[in-house]
Amino acid sequence: MSDLSVTDLHAYTDGQLDDARRVQVEARLAHDSAATESVRVWREQNEALRALYSPVLNEPVPQRLLAARALRGRWPYYALAAGAMGLGFGLGWMSQSYRTDRFVEAAALPRRAAVAYAVYAPEVRHPVEVGADQQDHLVKWLSKRLGHELKAPVLKQRGFDLVGGRLLPGGKGPVAQFMYQDAMGQRITLYVSLSDAEPRDTAFRFSQEDKVAVFYWIDGKLGYALSGEMDRASLLAIATVVYRQLNP
Amino acid sequence: MESAEIVAHIPRLRRYARALAGDNHRADDLVQDTLERALAKFYLWRRGSDLRAWLFTIMHNVFINQLKARRELALDDGVEEGLQSAPQSDPLELRDLDAALTLLPAGQREVLLLVALEQLTYAEVSKVLSIPVGTVMSRLSRGRERLRALMSGAATATNLKVVK
Structure with missing residues (x-):
């Protein structure tokens, strides 16, 4: 993976790199199909988790949670x-x-x-x-x-x-x-x-x-x-x- | 006024708790305990600091205490592979993300959910969970790879024996 660290890959997946580093990582990903695949899978995981649990955001809040004094x-x-x-x-x-x-x-x-x-x-x-x-x-x-x-x-x-x-x-x-x-x-x-x-x-x-x-x-x-x-x-x-x- | 600010965060706390606890009732118990504790300790919150991060920190502490009480604590990175008390599952269920998530050690689950659902930065996760950023990264990495293996089905048979 040359000097592409696992931390870089995660940070790239989660949009947590600054622009300069992101461009460098993208350039390296172009020659690293395994790393590209990892990023794809991890992004899918992020999206699947949000799709699965975000509906909770719009459920009415149960009365008991609002009942705190x-x-x-x-x-x-x-x-x-x-x-x-x-x-x-x-x-x-x-x-x-x-x-x-x-x-x-x-x-x-x-x-x-x-x-x-x-x-x-x-x-x-x-x-x-x-x-x-x-x-x-x-x-x-x-x-x-x-x-x-x-x-x-x-x-x-x-x-x-x-x-x-x-x-x-x-x-x-x-x-x-x-x-x-x-x-x-x-x-x-x-x-x-x-x-x-x-x-x-x-x-x-x-x-x-x-x-x-x-x-x-x-x-x-x-x-x-x-x-x-x-x-x-x-x-x-x-x-x-x-x-x-x-x-x- | 301030407590109304806490109320605005309840939907997010519930979403995180639902994913973390893997059971609706248990999740709302977690939220309720978190809210009670937050209100009791509200004078400790520094005005101007991130209320959401503070609430998630409290939820983390409550969650850990609940796991300890149920003797399900599998946070330590060194032993997490062996200690996870996975429910007896039909391997087919593992295709469900919900079920796969419950098979991750709690520490990995927390990191993954704070990053994926709450979109916290790694530094914020480190603060909320009181662990070094290096530990955040290793838990994130292992959590994602474990989830990938579980979801692809490749690891189900062997992993089920391991986690038993």
Whole structure:
């Protein structure tokens, strides 16, 4: 393996080499099929482990884990109250008689979206599965997996560029998450889930999930939740742009 | 306020615990014990330092104590090949990643999962597990090769006898 150490190979596999060393390792790998095969297998292992266990990230957290004395009451586990108090903002408001299951489903949306935001927005190396450089592929892929045509809104006018997106397991099937970032590195996510309930529309609702602010609404078959660590007014301005683009 | 920050890490702690413990109920016990201990010791956490790394360090300590209590500790690199208390498995099950993972010594499993799932740097893993980076690398290397052998099925028959 010449001066290609096993440590180099692992660090290469895990993306932990600096650029100069990575280039050197790549050059040597070109002449070392055994080492190349090792890297391939190890990367497959990494991906298989993530594929197997990452769905846990989107499972609802069991009540008993939130029941610890000091955690109780701090986190709106039952976001029902927050959901119920969300006010209509005049966009497509329709009065709606909620059955309990609907109600629970609607309340779960901001919480799931906020958890997904909290998990992926701080991610430095892998914030998204598919980057904005493959935007067409990204949107087609997520549309196909959700079984509904999706759009990735353009938020340039609010200073946010698309970073990319990922597929997440939701309560009732796959969910799409689009991530955006501004020049300061601030991130927001648009979480889109497909509802199997009857199509309907709701107004914007607001929920403060710990530090994460969430505006959410249901538009036909799709539930949307825009999450960010920012004040309500700034997020509302972006949510309004998103809504207008999705409903031209 | 601070405890809400801990709550935000629960999904990640659960993912790691699920892979580490290999059993849903045991995994959530591990998370629960970790949270209880983190809250009790929260005053020890240095503001501004990496809360996630701190929580994973606590989980590591809780995990080791649980293994000790169950006499399943197989962390030492020198004896890990012999001490692992593998469950009696049908060789066919070894094709399952989940099952293969439980056949890795705990020390190798921890390193592999922190690198693959949490994408920690080797230096961060070294800190979380309180072992030198050299040990991180050797455990990672052995863990990956062991997993490769288990998943390819080539080593199942002989390894099962070894780990018995």
